[in-house]
Structures are given as structure tokens and as C-alpha cells.
Amino acid sequence: MSLKNVTIYDIAREAGVSAATVTRVLKNSPSVKEATREKVRRVIDAHGYAPSSVAQDLGSGNTKTIGMILPSIRNPYYADLVSAADAEARSRGYSLWLYQIPPEEEITAGVVGSLIARRLSGAFFIGSFVDVDRPDLRLLLDKLGKYMPIVAICPPREDLGFICMYHNLDGAVRQAVRHLHLLGHRRFAMIGGAERLEDSGARALSFLDELRVLDLPAPPEYGHLGGGDPAAGQQEVLRLMTRLPKEQRPTALLCYNDLVALGALHQLRQMGLRVPEDVAVIGCDNQFFCPFTAPPLTSIDMQTEEHGRSAIRELLSAPKNRSATIVRDASLIIRESCGAKLGWQDRG
């Protein structure tokens, strides 16, 4: 066991050549005598030697590493994004460096500092902490942008200084509302997300606006709690279905994401409410478990795979500080939790 890592000089000495020749062999340069090449290769193999990419990175100024900054890899939506990004990156000889920022923390100067310090080839921000309305954050990202290209999933703005990838949920949300309206639903609620519904992003605004278009009342005041996990969904449903008089309770639930929907479905079941007969539920993200909930969850698909892959592509082709907006339309995937498909009765 060698405590000290074997270097190109160790290989060179042992093969009786110079370091430059070892490099040439490593790089398959044609200008090496076959005998020399073989001799060097044998030594390399004997040691299992691989040139230090740390040193290579320093020399080339290119780490071929992309930083993924996200709240938690445990959220399957982020995991999908990371997985897709990793596949794309790896196919191009790049790899991923993980940076989880727990939801209770935020992007600080320290975080940006350590991203800069890493001399990454790019940074991919996923998660709602990229709030482009906060000037301090904009400043931080501006600074970071001087060092590497940035892609962030966030609502588009003018002149962001980085590449913004955006899910356009508007069409899907309106479609969902209209769909449920057509089925006779008149009382809607959106559960989970930010504490104030209005802060839950474009999806909430589209939702509220579509209610207006359909001349439906705004969601009742039941004390929106927010949150992004199953527990949040449970609590919201509990609140809605117990604090409100029966005739005010919503019959259609749009969930901030599928995790919230999972908790909502469970709570409804526990309360003896049937989905979709008593309450319709729609999720968001179209996560892997949607086809397998009871009933299968109607959800909004975000083209996660494509988003993740194209983020890497943009990162690798973009000059630093380029402003751009990439929008992808989300689409409603209708399953059985919204009462659209017939046949669910068979499985009661």
C-alpha cells in the first residue's frame, strides 16, 4: 500500500523515459515508438496509475465538473433532474458535484464563495430558493456568473444574467381547472406550496386567474399552511375538511406537488372520503409513483428528463453571463384521481 500517490514521474522513472513520454502514451499520441509505448503501458498497468485530474484541472483551468445546487435530493423530482443531468454530463465527459442546501438555509455569500472556489464548469440551481425578486440573491448570482455559466429553474425575468429554465404550467393548470369544472366541480382549493398562496409561483396565479375566468369564487379562507411533503398534504386536507362547514368544503384539490397529493389522498381515504367521487385530486411533477397511487394520480408533467439534460447542454455551450430563457410547457396527465376516466368503480 503506497501512502503517497504514484505520479507520472514514478511511472516515467520506472519505465526509463521522461514524463512527457508517459503523457504521450496516455494520450495515445502517434509519435511514440511502439516498443516505448508498450514498456510504458506495462508500468502504468502494473501500478493502476491514472493521471491526477486535480493536476489536470489546475493546468487546463477546466474542472469539467458541474455543481448541482438543490434543497434535497430526497425529493424525487430533484432526483430525476439530477439523474438526467448526470447522464447528459457524463456523456460529455463532465461530472456532477452535489451541493444540498437544506430548506431552512439559503444561498449565502459563503455558498457562492465555495462554488467559485471549486472552479466549476457551471452551476445548475434547482429548487425554489432561486427567488429572482431578492436583490441580494441577484447580486450573489451576478458575482457567481463572472466565474461560470449558470442555469437556474426559476420564473423568467428581463436580463437575469444567467440562463433561466422555466416550466410553463399555465396551460396545464387552466386545463386542469376547466376539466374539473366541466365535471361539475365548483369549489377549488390549492394546497401546499408557499405559506401565502400568491407566493406559490405562477401555478398559483394561473389557478386563481382561471377561477376568475370561470366566474368561480376564490378559495375560501381556511388558513393555507403550505409545505411540500405528504405531511403538509395531510394537514391541509384535515383543515379543509373539518374547519369549514360542509357546503363550503372544496371538492377539487390542486396540489403543489405530488408529495403533497400523496398525503392528501391518504388523509381523504382515512376520513372516508372517496377520490374522485367526493373529492378530485390533481398533483404536480408527475413523479414515478403517480400511476400507482389509489386511485392513480392525475398530475402535471414537467418534462423533467428533458429539462435536466438541456440544462447541461446549455451550461456547456453558454458563455458566462449569457441571459436566456428556456420555456417548456407542462402537460396534464390525466389518470383517475380527477374522475376523468371511467372504470374506476371496478376497483372500489
Add this chain to the structure above:
Amino acid sequence: MSLKNVTIYDIAREAGVSAATVTRVLKNSPSVKEATREKVRRVIDAHGYAPSSVAQDLGSGNTKTIGMILPSIRNPYYADLVSAADAEARSRGYSLWLYQIPPEEEITAGVVGSLIARRLSGAFFIGSFVDVDRPDLRLLLDKLGKYMPIVAICPPREDLGFICMYHNLDGAVRQAVRHLHLLGHRRFAMIGGAERLEDSGARALSFLDELRVLDLPAPPEYGHLGGGDPAAGQQEVLRLMTRLPKEQRPTALLCYNDLVALGALHQLRQMGLRVPEDVAVIGCDNQFFCPFTAPPLTSIDMQTEEHGRSAIRELLSAPKNRSATIVRDASLIIRESCGAKLGWQDRG
């Protein structure tokens, strides 16, 4: 926008000091005159300068980075492990470098080469591809072990040359079988996993042995397919419940993992079979969605958080090539899919 990264020399020149002094300021060395310190700091802040950790790594020979090698971050079990590992690593000033190896690929010399090239501080292998029975793989890991400490989740062996973390499922699996036996179940099957049930690791062996202990017949020949996702669970159930005559069909299903169980639950529901009345189902991994399936899924908890954290701790305290085995007992978390809890009738 500076195309060239700003270096410590740029800062030094602009502040009218030497690079060493900049380092001192960066390191909060006490031996710097206050005036100098402030002057340097101002320049640093103005540039948003952060010293290149690539250069630091090269100099110190320590990348403070741990490689995570796994099949897919999309499996929530691995995501949990990575998340826990990341938290532990970050709290110690280390970070994680992701290396996904798709299930159809394996650990090759190339993979090991790029791990060595990265000069990682350690490697954490998670996923069933660490098959310690394969001599070629052992060789590869031996080589890797010369460069960095290794922790792998795999069955224990003598003298592995790295740290083996192991889930002891034996107790939980036997407990599950006995529990179901007590409830009157006599026909058991394990679904998902490796193509040959016997290759699905210790959990399968414990399962088969416990059947023997209870003097129950071995699972019928229904053509075990294997697999680790919901689709596999669906297919296995479909097979079991259609290819076999009714009196041979299993009434108790142990699933390779919770994803398989998710698919199984869904398929059973679709076929009009009730869980747990007609068929009992038990999963494995105790993933986040278990409490929210219909009915809530009984599962085997793996202490994922603890496993992930302690893997990092071991990695950072272990000399290279140390052999060790860390075993943690898994435990059965009884919910409603195995018919243990009364009260499920309320929710039919």
C-alpha cells in the same frame, strides 16, 4: 466579465502586498497589520475572490471530496443514503461527487480509473453491483483501495480489504414470515430482486430458511422474473395470480423493495384483490411513501440515515485498505398491508 479567473496574485498586486499576505488574510492569521488586512480584504471583496480549491487540493493532496457510486439516484433509497451522507460530509467540510452507473453497466477498470484520477478522499459504493463473489471486481476494488478508503454496502466476507456496511435483514424477514404465519398465511412468495431468487441476497435466504423452519412449502414455480421497480411488482403479481391455479396462489407477498411493493399493491387492486384480506404485502426499505399507500405498507426499515452518516464517518477515520464490517439490524415496521392492525375495514 473576466475571462481569466482572478488569482491570489491579482489580489496581491492590486492590494500592493505579496501573495503570502493575501493567504494570511484569507486564513485569518493574527500576524497581519490591521491596516494591511483591511486593504486586502477590500480587494478580495471587490472581486468576490475565493481561492481555487483545485490548487489547494493539488498542494495539500487532499480533495476533501467523496465519490458516491450508485446505480441511480432516482431510487429513493439511494437518494436517502446520499442525502444523509451529504449532510455528514458537509458538516465535516467534505463534499460529494456523484457517479451514477446505470444498472446495465458495471464497475469496470475505466470506472475505477476515473475514481483514482479524481484523487478522492474516499469512495462510497451503494447498490447491488458490489458483488464480492466476483474476483475481477475484488481486484478492481483492491487497486482502488490503494488510493483511497472504501466503504461499500454489501454482504460481509473475510478480509475484504475495505469497509463493508451490511444490513442484517435476517431477523426482520423471519419476523415478517412468522407474523404472517401466525395470521394464518401458508403460501408465501418473494417477488422482485435478482432473476434467481437465491441470488437476491441474504434476505431471500432468510426467507427460504424460515419457510423451512415453519415446515411450509417452498414458493411455487411460477417463473420468478426479478426487478426492482413498480413495473416488476406488477408483472410478478400478474404472473402469480393468473398462471397458478387458485389454490396454489400465494397469500403473502414479500417484496424485494418498496418500489416493487408499490407495483404489487397496484396490480392487486386492479385485479380486485384486497390487501390485506386476500393478500398480505410487505415491502423493504421503509421508503417515504410507505405510510401513504393504500393500505399503508408494512416494510423493513434499514436505518438508512444512520447507514449513510456512519459510512462517511468511517471513510474519514479509516486508513486505506482497512477491513471492517459494520452491521446494522433492520427492523419490521408494521403498518396495515400485512393485516396486523385492525381498523382497516373502516376505509374499505
Add this chain to the structure above:
DNA sequence: TTGTACGCGTTATCAG
């Protein structure tokens, strides 16, 4: 209190 010089492991350039 501050500056100089060298090493970390590699590759590119230039010379032979």
C-alpha cells in the same frame, strides 16, 4: 509583520 522560493502533478511548447 511581510516577502521569496519551492512543491504539488500534469500538459504544452520548444529543442534536440
Add this chain to the structure above:
DNA sequence: CTGATAACGCGTACAA
């Protein structure tokens, strides 16, 4: 075809 040398950006030992 092969070898010597500089440069990448930083920390550290030593000198002043």
C-alpha cells in the same frame, strides 16, 4: 521520436 522546462494557483517554510 524523445527530453527539458514553464505554467497552472495556492500554501508553507524560511528569510528578512
